[in-house]
Structures are given as C-alpha cells and as structure tokens.
Amino acid sequence: MNLQDATNILKEKGYKTTGKRKDILEFFSSEDGYRCAKDLIAYLENKYGAISFDTIYRNLHLYHQLGILEKTNLNGEKHFRLSCSHHHHHHFICKDCGKTKEIDICPMDTAAAKLTNYEIDDHKFEIYGRCPACQHA
Amino acid sequence: MNLQDATNILKEKGYKTTGKRKDILEFFSSEDGYRCAKDLIAYLENKYGAISFDTIYRNLHLYHQLGILEKTNLNGEKHFRLSCSHHHHHHFICKDCGKTKEIDICPMDTAAAKLTNYEIDDHKFEIYGRCPACQHA
DNA sequence: CTCAAAAATCGTAATCATTCCTATTTACAA
DNA sequence: TTGTAAATAGGAATGATTACGATTTTTGAG
Incomplete structure (x- = not known):
C-alpha cells in the first residue's frame, strides 16, 4: 500500500x-x-x-x-x-520503536482444521520484543 | 490452574x-x-x-x-x-461469549529461527470468531 | 467561474476504562 | 490478644477515545 x-x-x-x-x-x-x-x-x-x-x-x-x-x-x-497488502503475513513488533518485521509464517491453515463448527472471523499472530537497532541504543 | x-x-x-x-x-x-x-x-x-x-x-x-x-x-x-498452566498453547476466543478453545499449535519455533538478532519477549496467537453455541443463539 | 449540498473539520464536552490518593479496616504473625 | 504491614474504601484524577453542534471546505452541476 x-x-x-x-x-x-x-x-x-x-x-x-x-x-x-x-x-x-x-x-x-x-x-x-x-x-x-x-x-x-x-x-x-x-x-x-x-x-x-x-x-x-x-x-x-x-x-x-x-x-x-x-x-x-x-x-x-x-x-x-x-497495510502491506501484497500478501498475507504477520509481524514482529519492536516494543521500543514500533518498527515491524514481516513474518511469513501463518499457523491458520492447520489451526482452522481443528476448529470445525467454529466460525472464524479473524486471527492475530504477533511477536513482541526489541529490534537489533533498539538493543544497541 | x-x-x-x-x-x-x-x-x-x-x-x-x-x-x-x-x-x-x-x-x-x-x-x-x-x-x-x-x-x-x-x-x-x-x-x-x-x-x-x-x-x-x-x-x-x-x-x-x-x-x-x-x-x-x-x-x-x-x-x-x-491460566491454563499445564502446557503452552493458544486460544480461539468467541467474540460473543468470551469462551475459549485451546489450540495446540504454536508457530514460535519456526518463527524465532527467522528472527536472529531480534530479542523476543513475548508473542500472541489468537483466533477470533463465534463458537458453535453462539452461532445458534 | 459560481453556488449549493454534502462532507469534513473545529473546538470542546462527555464518556469510559483505568490509575492514583488518603483514610480506614483487616489479616495474621508474634 | 495485639501491633503492624497489607488491603480496601471512596472518590478524584488521568488518558484515550467518542460525541456533537457550529463552521468551513470540497466537489460537481450549471
């Protein structure tokens, strides 16, 4: 976008x-x-x-x-x-600066298989921590 | 717990x-x-x-x-x-009633491998939707 | 270009969740 | 039983967000 x-x-x-x-x-x-x-x-x-x-x-x-x-x-x-609309992905989010890194892993496919009869509207996979730059600052 | x-x-x-x-x-x-x-x-x-x-x-x-x-x-x-402290897992969360269902999938292992030099403190994997009971109500 | 209608913005008040503060009460160890 | 540190009460303060009537701006038709 x-x-x-x-x-x-x-x-x-x-x-x-x-x-x-x-x-x-x-x-x-x-x-x-x-x-x-x-x-x-x-x-x-x-x-x-x-x-x-x-x-x-x-x-x-x-x-x-x-x-x-x-x-x-x-x-x-x-x-x-x-939005990064080119393809579905999730993010690592730095707690200090808010910058993100794309994570191309999405566990939804396997997870959805275990949720028959459940209506799935949305999901969130986020990893929190500190990026390399903020670790040195 | x-x-x-x-x-x-x-x-x-x-x-x-x-x-x-x-x-x-x-x-x-x-x-x-x-x-x-x-x-x-x-x-x-x-x-x-x-x-x-x-x-x-x-x-x-x-x-x-x-x-x-x-x-x-x-x-x-x-x-x-x-807390469900017996083992690490994530949840499906019903938007209507707040009830949860355990999901035994955790994508962190593979994800962490792609984040060398990143300090990882926490992560969240949640699936949102409506449980079978709330779909019928 | 001009103008009117619709949409957007302003300034501020209200709301809602949460945090903070001081006085009072309570749990529990000695 | 009693002393004291911890917990609670009651309400004020905070911080993010929402709401709203008045005003301004955008846009498109003429």
Whole structure:
C-alpha cells in the first residue's frame, strides 16, 4: 500500500480528498512501523498548530475500515501502520520503536482444521520484543 | 490452574487471603472464558453492594503478575481468564461469549529461527470468531 | 467561474476504562 | 490478644477515545 493506492481507494469510494487526509497518509508513509493517535497529533500540530480529535480518530477509523491502515493494540493504545497488502503475513513488533518485521509464517491453515463448527472471523499472530537497532541504543 | 493452586501461590508469596480475593478467584473459576473488569465488578456488587475500583484492578494485576490470570486485550478493554498452566498453547476466543478453545499449535519455533538478532519477549496467537453455541443463539 | 449540498473539520464536552490518593479496616504473625 | 504491614474504601484524577453542534471546505452541476 502506497500513497497513490490509498488516494485511489478514497476517490473510488466517494470520500473527499482533503489536505489533512493527505497529511495523514504522508505521515504513515514516512513512518515505518506502528504509530498511535498521539504520534499523529504531534505530527499534524507541528504543521497546523492545532487539530481536532474528531479529525484524527474519524480518519484513522476510515482508513482502517478501507483497509488502508492496519490496527493493533499495544498496551491499551490503538496503533496503526500502512497495510502491506501484497500478501498475507504477520509481524514482529519492536516494543521500543514500533518498527515491524514481516513474518511469513501463518499457523491458520492447520489451526482452522481443528476448529470445525467454529466460525472464524479473524486471527492475530504477533511477536513482541526489541529490534537489533533498539538493543544497541 | 484451580482455586486451590491460586490460593497456595498467594500464601507462598506472602499475600493475604482476603474475602474479596477469594471471591475474585471464585468468579473466574465459575466463568469459562475471558472476562473484563466490568463483569467482575457486576459480580462483586451483587454480593457487596459496592466495591472499590482499586480492589478490582489491584487484584487483577496481582493475579496476572503471579501467573494466576491470563490477560488479553479485546477491543480496547483488558480481559482475563484463569491460566491454563499445564502446557503452552493458544486460544480461539468467541467474540460473543468470551469462551475459549485451546489450540495446540504454536508457530514460535519456526518463527524465532527467522528472527536472529531480534530479542523476543513475548508473542500472541489468537483466533477470533463465534463458537458453535453462539452461532445458534 | 459560481453556488449549493454534502462532507469534513473545529473546538470542546462527555464518556469510559483505568490509575492514583488518603483514610480506614483487616489479616495474621508474634 | 495485639501491633503492624497489607488491603480496601471512596472518590478524584488521568488518558484515550467518542460525541456533537457550529463552521468551513470540497466537489460537481450549471
């Protein structure tokens, strides 16, 4: 998922392309890992001086709903990153910097076989720790 | 993990066995799945009329820290269940009733091999959906 | 280009889960 | 039984998120 893809999705679905929406996409493009609302607010306040919570959360939800952002919960706070839509995979997530590394292992195929009669909607496989860079810092 | 195991752990570590602590353990013993602070409060208020948040959260944390309760985050709310300490496994979690089913698959071994130089502290593998009972309700 | 309708944003108040604080009560070891 | 450290009460404070009426902006038709 890149900036252009995301903008196309917005247009296709009939959402308006506003300056703030572009800024939010640019923020997540420039960041490489999971970021929370607070991080985004800091980025936008740097440019605009003040920003409404409504704008922040409405757009985070919209982007998540459109599949543009992935969401996860890190110690009680929602975090987002640009979707990597090319293929299904999971992530190692650094607890210090939020950066991620793709893990191409997905245990769902074998797991689903053991869940006959269960309706499966979603799953999560995440590994938490510290990336090489943060271990040295 | 059963009620007796949990009580023993408390004693061993020098924590006092109070009436409320026993009630909390009984609540989680009687429930079969992930429950949140709100559920616990409802249960205890039924018995005591009122209960301090402090008591609820302090004890939830204590039990989690002692390995008596497992914790997970379900739509921004912390949920707990009695630890199943006999062996390492993961869970299917019903979105409707919170009940769980053990999954004996853990992808960590193969995943860790792909993360040399990464410090791995923790991992989560959860499957979400609806259990057979809730599909019929 | 202009204008109106719909959508988006603003500023702020409200909500909800959780944490924190001080006074009081309780468990339990001596 | 008694002293004391630990636990609880009751409520205020915090922090993330949601809600809402008023205002502004985007966009597309004319």
